[in-house]
Amino acid sequence: MRERFHDRDRKDRDRGEFGFGRRGGPHHGGRRTRRGDIRVALLAGLSDGPAHGYELIQRLSDRTGGRWKPSPGSVYPTLQLLEDAGFVSSSQQDTKRVYSITEAGQAELKEKMAAAGGTPPWMDPESAGSHDDLRKAVGQLIMATKQIGMSDNQAQVDATVTILNDARKKVYQLLAEA
Numbered sequence: 001m002r003e004r005f006h007d008r009d010r011k012d013r014d015r016g017e018f019g020f021g022r023r024g025g026p027h028h029g030g031r032r033t034r035r036g037d038i039r040v041a042l043l044a045g046l047s048d049g050p051a052h053g054y055e056l057i058q059r060l061s062d063r064t065g066g067r068w069k070p071s072p073g074s075v076y077p078t079l080q081l082l083e084d085a086g087f088v089s090s091s092q093q094d095t096k097r098v099y100s101i102t103e104a105g106q107a108e109l110k111e112k113m114a115a116a117g118g119t120p121p122w123m124d125p126e127s128a129g130s131h132d133d134l135r136k137a138v139g140q141l142i143m144a145t146k147q148i149g150m151s152d153n154q155a156q157v158d159a160t161v162t163i164l165n166d167a168r169k170k171v172y173q174l175l176a177e178a
Helices: 002-014 036-048 052-062 074-084 103-115 130-150 154-177
Strands: 090-094 095-102
Touching: 036 052, 036 074, 036 090, 036 095, 036 103, 052 074, 052 095, 074 090, 074 095, 103 154, 130 154
Parallel strands: none
Antiparallel strands: 090 095
Protein backbone atom coordinates (compact mmCIF):
# COMPACT_ATOMS: atom_id res chain seq x y z
CA MET A 1 0.00 0.00 0.00
CA ARG A 2 2.80 2.43 0.88
CA GLU A 3 4.54 1.92 -2.44
CA ARG A 4 1.36 2.74 -4.36
CA PHE A 5 0.97 6.14 -2.69
CA HIS A 6 4.68 6.87 -3.06
CA ASP A 7 4.52 6.17 -6.80
CA ARG A 8 1.39 8.34 -7.16
CA ASP A 9 3.06 11.20 -5.28
CA ARG A 10 6.12 11.03 -7.53
CA LYS A 11 3.96 11.00 -10.66
CA ASP A 12 1.96 14.01 -9.41
CA ARG A 13 5.11 15.99 -8.67
CA ASP A 14 6.56 15.23 -12.07
CA ARG A 15 3.57 16.58 -13.94
CA GLY A 16 3.25 19.72 -11.82
CA GLU A 17 -0.11 18.86 -10.24
CA PHE A 18 -2.51 21.78 -9.83
CA GLY A 19 -0.24 24.14 -11.79
CA PHE A 20 2.64 24.09 -9.33
CA GLY A 21 5.81 22.12 -9.62
CA ARG A 22 8.56 21.39 -12.03
CA ARG A 23 6.67 22.25 -15.19
CA GLY A 24 3.62 23.82 -13.61
CA GLY A 25 4.63 27.45 -13.28
CA PRO A 26 6.17 29.94 -10.93
CA HIS A 27 6.72 29.27 -7.25
CA HIS A 28 6.27 32.88 -6.20
CA GLY A 29 2.52 33.24 -6.18
CA GLY A 30 2.25 33.61 -9.93
CA ARG A 31 3.50 37.19 -10.07
CA ARG A 32 6.28 37.73 -12.56
CA THR A 33 8.77 40.45 -11.80
CA ARG A 34 10.02 42.89 -14.38
CA ARG A 35 13.56 42.55 -15.68
CA GLY A 36 15.93 44.30 -13.30
CA ASP A 37 13.65 44.03 -10.27
CA ILE A 38 15.66 41.14 -8.87
CA ARG A 39 18.77 43.33 -8.83
CA VAL A 40 17.07 46.04 -6.79
CA ALA A 41 15.36 43.48 -4.56
CA LEU A 42 18.66 41.79 -3.75
CA LEU A 43 20.31 45.13 -3.00
CA ALA A 44 17.39 46.01 -0.72
CA GLY A 45 17.70 42.64 1.00
CA LEU A 46 21.39 43.22 1.58
CA SER A 47 20.68 46.65 3.04
CA ASP A 48 19.46 44.71 6.13
CA GLY A 49 22.92 43.19 6.49
CA PRO A 50 25.20 40.60 4.91
CA ALA A 51 23.60 37.33 3.81
CA HIS A 52 24.09 34.28 1.66
CA GLY A 53 21.74 33.53 -1.24
CA TYR A 54 19.18 31.44 0.61
CA GLU A 55 18.98 34.01 3.40
CA LEU A 56 18.21 36.66 0.77
CA ILE A 57 15.51 34.50 -0.76
CA GLN A 58 13.90 34.14 2.67
CA ARG A 59 14.20 37.88 3.40
CA LEU A 60 12.45 38.74 0.15
CA SER A 61 9.75 36.16 0.75
CA ASP A 62 9.21 37.55 4.26
CA ARG A 63 9.09 41.15 2.99
CA THR A 64 6.36 40.28 0.51
CA GLY A 65 4.35 38.13 2.89
CA GLY A 66 5.14 35.10 0.74
CA ARG A 67 3.79 36.68 -2.46
CA TRP A 68 7.21 36.57 -4.13
CA LYS A 69 10.03 34.14 -3.56
CA PRO A 70 12.78 34.38 -6.16
CA SER A 71 14.37 31.15 -7.29
CA PRO A 72 18.00 30.26 -6.57
CA GLY A 73 18.43 30.10 -10.35
CA SER A 74 17.75 33.82 -10.57
CA VAL A 75 19.36 34.91 -7.28
CA TYR A 76 22.85 33.44 -7.58
CA PRO A 77 23.64 34.61 -11.13
CA THR A 78 22.28 38.06 -10.28
CA LEU A 79 24.46 38.24 -7.16
CA GLN A 80 27.46 37.44 -9.35
CA LEU A 81 26.48 40.21 -11.79
CA LEU A 82 26.04 42.65 -8.90
CA GLU A 83 29.48 41.69 -7.61
CA ASP A 84 31.00 42.14 -11.06
CA ALA A 85 29.40 45.60 -11.23
CA GLY A 86 30.81 46.54 -7.82
CA PHE A 87 27.40 46.80 -6.10
CA VAL A 88 28.07 43.90 -3.72
CA SER A 89 31.13 42.20 -2.32
CA SER A 90 31.41 38.63 -1.14
CA SER A 91 33.46 36.61 1.28
CA GLN A 92 33.66 32.93 2.06
CA GLN A 93 32.39 32.11 5.56
CA ASP A 94 32.64 28.43 6.39
CA THR A 95 30.98 26.71 3.42
CA LYS A 96 28.86 29.69 2.31
CA ARG A 97 29.51 32.75 0.20
CA VAL A 98 28.18 35.76 2.10
CA TYR A 99 27.34 38.96 0.22
CA SER A 100 27.39 42.55 1.47
CA ILE A 101 26.16 45.72 -0.20
CA THR A 102 28.88 48.23 -1.13
CA GLU A 103 28.65 52.02 -1.13
CA ALA A 104 28.11 51.88 -4.90
CA GLY A 105 25.32 49.36 -4.30
CA GLN A 106 23.70 51.63 -1.73
CA ALA A 107 23.81 54.52 -4.21
CA GLU A 108 22.31 52.30 -6.94
CA LEU A 109 19.57 51.14 -4.58
CA LYS A 110 18.75 54.71 -3.56
CA GLU A 111 18.57 55.80 -7.22
CA LYS A 112 16.35 52.89 -8.28
CA MET A 113 14.04 53.31 -5.28
CA ALA A 114 13.64 57.01 -6.05
CA ALA A 115 12.82 56.16 -9.68
CA ALA A 116 10.17 53.72 -8.42
CA GLY A 117 8.59 56.41 -6.27
CA GLY A 118 10.01 55.00 -3.03
CA THR A 119 8.10 51.73 -3.37
CA PRO A 120 10.17 48.66 -4.10
CA PRO A 121 9.26 47.56 -7.64
CA TRP A 122 8.65 43.94 -6.59
CA MET A 123 6.14 45.07 -3.94
CA ASP A 124 3.02 45.94 -5.89
CA PRO A 125 0.78 47.46 -3.18
CA GLU A 126 -2.32 46.72 -5.24
CA SER A 127 -1.56 43.00 -5.24
CA ALA A 128 -1.65 42.80 -1.45
CA GLY A 129 -4.71 42.44 0.75
CA SER A 130 -7.59 40.68 -0.94
CA HIS A 131 -5.27 39.04 -3.46
CA ASP A 132 -3.41 37.43 -0.58
CA ASP A 133 -6.73 36.18 0.76
CA LEU A 134 -7.54 34.70 -2.65
CA ARG A 135 -4.12 33.04 -2.90
CA LYS A 136 -4.52 31.52 0.57
CA ALA A 137 -8.05 30.30 -0.18
CA VAL A 138 -6.88 28.62 -3.40
CA GLY A 139 -3.99 27.00 -1.53
CA GLN A 140 -6.36 25.64 1.09
CA LEU A 141 -8.69 24.34 -1.62
CA ILE A 142 -5.76 22.58 -3.29
CA MET A 143 -4.80 20.89 -0.04
CA ALA A 144 -8.38 19.73 0.57
CA THR A 145 -8.74 18.35 -2.96
CA LYS A 146 -5.39 16.57 -2.68
CA GLN A 147 -6.66 14.80 0.42
CA ILE A 148 -9.80 13.70 -1.44
CA GLY A 149 -7.61 12.56 -4.33
CA MET A 150 -5.59 10.35 -2.00
CA SER A 151 -8.67 8.57 -0.71
CA ASP A 152 -10.11 5.46 -2.25
CA ASN A 153 -13.64 6.82 -1.90
CA GLN A 154 -14.93 7.29 -5.45
CA ALA A 155 -18.16 8.93 -4.24
CA GLN A 156 -16.12 11.67 -2.52
CA VAL A 157 -14.01 12.15 -5.64
CA ASP A 158 -17.12 12.47 -7.84
CA ALA A 159 -18.77 14.91 -5.41
CA THR A 160 -15.59 17.01 -5.28
CA VAL A 161 -15.42 17.20 -9.08
CA THR A 162 -19.03 18.43 -9.14
CA ILE A 163 -18.31 21.06 -6.46
CA LEU A 164 -15.20 22.29 -8.29
CA ASN A 165 -16.98 22.49 -11.65
CA ASP A 166 -19.82 24.47 -10.04
CA ALA A 167 -17.33 26.82 -8.35
CA ARG A 168 -15.49 27.41 -11.65
CA LYS A 169 -18.77 28.26 -13.40
CA LYS A 170 -19.69 30.73 -10.62
CA VAL A 171 -16.30 32.45 -10.87
CA TYR A 172 -16.71 32.82 -14.63
CA GLN A 173 -20.21 34.19 -14.02
CA LEU A 174 -18.70 36.86 -11.73
CA LEU A 175 -16.23 37.78 -14.45
CA ALA A 176 -19.02 38.02 -17.03
CA GLU A 177 -21.02 40.36 -14.79
CA ALA A 178 -18.09 42.73 -14.27
